[in-house]
Amino acid sequence: MSADTATDVFEDHRPLLMGVAYRMLGRVADAEDVVQDAWLRWSHADREQVREPRAYLVRITTRLAVDRLRQVRTRAEAYVGPWLPEPYVTDFGDTVPDTADRALLADSVSLAVLVVLESLSPLERAVFVLREAFGYPYAEIATLLDRGEAAVRQLAGRARRHVEERRPRYEVDPVQRRDLTERFLAAAAEGDLEGLMSLLAPDARLVADSGGKAKAPVRVLRSADKVGRFIVGVTARSTPDLSARLIEINGALAVLTLSGGRPDSVVQVDFADGRVTTVYLIRNPDKLRFLDGH
Template sequence: MPRAEEFEELRPLLFSIAYRILGSVSDAEDAVQETWLRFGATRTRPVSTKAFLAAVVTRIAIDVLRSARVRREEYVGPWLPEPLLSDPYQDPARSAELADSLSMAALLLLERLSPLERAVFVLREVFGFGFPEVASAVGRSEPACRQLAVRARRHMEAGRPRFEADRREREELAARFFDALREGDVDGLRDLLAADVQVVGDGGGKAPQLAARIVGADRVARVLTMFFGLSARIDVSVEPREVNGRPGAIFRDRDHRVINAWALDVLDGRIRTVRSVINPDKLGHLGPVADAWALRREATGERQEP
């Protein structure tokens, strides 16, 4: 098989590895492109093209992550992963691990790990690579990788909720949630929220947002219904979508440009977290991006300062 065909066949896997390590669609795409360039520059055929390319994209992603962490320390407000609407890599044998590791909650847990722990966890626990392949990818011995995997698994399991909703329950609850918001039903919305529900917003200082963090069922219900009321004034449409493997929505202006992306976490029959990404730098891969500042002025009647 020609190299280009081999690479294209493995591209979905490489992107999925890089995205989970980096939490960024654009950085993951760049890592995959760099992997292709390095693959093209090799003179000999690897014994396993899959293992070789997975190792290359992992090393690139680790390097990018180390520099990205410095930038994230200076990030304005909460940092959230770039929203992903669908995972290009599908493997029925590992569908559960793939779906769980794609959620924003899981990606934020991965943020707590060191770059090496994160890479080892993604390769071993999510994609099922053997320890010899993992060790080759991260440049550590197999015993060291086993220790990294144990530490990473311990951190991930400690941060995960004990009881998660199944897919159908999540979808049904999300549909009721968005119906209540459209109808402005504060009481109905409150009944769907966990007592300690949070809305976490990522604007990166580049777009208006409700607040960096809103906590509590009563406050969240009132703030979100107010937000939907303002949005209706300017013909904002809500497009229910699966975002990072969980129920969510894409908000668009009247010209169908992307304003915002929401992802919902469901636990014990209630919505526990609403994560809102409105930073325009994180939405470009979803389509043309709206001017959120101009939309806020239009919705609230604010005048633009000269």
Template sequence: MSRAEEFQELRPLLFSIAYRILGSVSEAEDAVQETWLRYESAGARPVSAKAYLSAVVTRISIDVLRSARIRREQYVGLWFPEPLLADPYEDPERSAELADSLSMAALLLLERLSPLERAVFVLREVFGFGFPDVASAVGRSEAACRQLAVRARRHMDAGRPRFEADRREREELAGRFFDAFTEGDVDGLRELLAADAQLVSDSGGKAPRWGQGVAGAANVARALATLVRPFLEIGGVVEPCEVNGQPGAVFRDRDGRVVNTWSLDVLDGRIQMIRTVLNPDKLGHVGPVADAWAVVQETTRAHRTSG
């Protein structure tokens, strides 16, 4: 197998590692490309291409994360990871860890860890790397990596309860939710929302904060029902799909361009949180991006006319 073929075979794994460390599709893709450039120009081929390339992409991602943290501290409004519609890497033996670590909630918890803790947690807890390979990847001793792993696991375990384990039940709930949403059924929506449900958005100051900071089942249900009818009237489309391994949707304008994405947090048979990403800088990998300001203005006019 050539070096290029070897790299292509491992590319899904490398992207998945980088995305979980960085929370950014574009930055993860750049880290993978840089990994290839280094591999291509390296001397003798390593004994284990997987271990070598995973270490390289991890080190690159740690460096990128350290500089990205400064930008995120200056970010306008709430910061969410870039939405990922499909994880390219699959491992049946670690499917639960991979799915759990991909959710918006888990990625936001990872933001609380130091770059080293985050990298160690991702390699060890999510992808199941042995401590010798983890230590090599982050440039620390095995003992230090064990301590980093313990601290990271403690922070992650304390941060949130686990989501519904039953995927079918979660998808059924999401199906009912989107049916009620597209029908503008306030009562139906309220029944599916947790009492303290929230609707929150990431616009980065570059798009309208559509539905920002709405809390409580009744308020969220009314906000959603008010939004959907005029949006559909102007040709908007709500496309249910998986977002970061959780139920979600892509909103498109009449020309099929992406307005925003939604992801739903489900716990105890109810929807706890709806996170919407509107920042156009985070949506380009999903498809051509709409002018969200224009869509919201048109939706608002349609609402006033129909009201």
């Protein structure tokens, strides 16, 4: 296999590898580093001995991601306030035409699911991502991770139960989500507390991630009243150079606010029964730099 062919093969698989790495890590920069390391290994490999490039590249990427996940766990312990994944711009376009497949991929990369995946062990997370997000057979996952199939099935079952017990239950109809997000944005922009209260579930939460580098609550706000009043307060303190636009991140519509043309925050909502149940607010500037230009 020539160098040019090897490059083409890798680039063809890059979206898949990035998808695996990001779901494993929840961090764009770390995922990109893992994919770059995978490229270095691929470029120096004896590619003539590789029968299935896709399996080979996914195996390298998954194992590198498992190693990186073990390293970043120590960083998370010192994080200030709630932790949320880095916003990841998703646009499946025509690459995933089937509605069911699109819904599955969107769910597997959602902020809510990625938060739950943080509590899995690295191997549990790898098995869950490969099985639930990408549909790999147990036997193939066992080969990728150099584990027995029985052990992989046990890991998968444990991970699936853990995620199902902790993942929020919310509707994923894209039309309803867009309508609710737009109504929420309008009420927030106008500082309309009554309008916000009509959209928020009584036990609504606001989870803000600033990493201690921007103004945001360092604890989860609970109850519609606290969430609504916080949002109204933020609106009252907004500056004239603040603007907002809709963007798809992590498989769902979100609001990207900009200050002076630069990313300032990302707001996304989860909902059930037509009411907002969780408001995610990401303000850590380190997590927003990948949105510059979107």
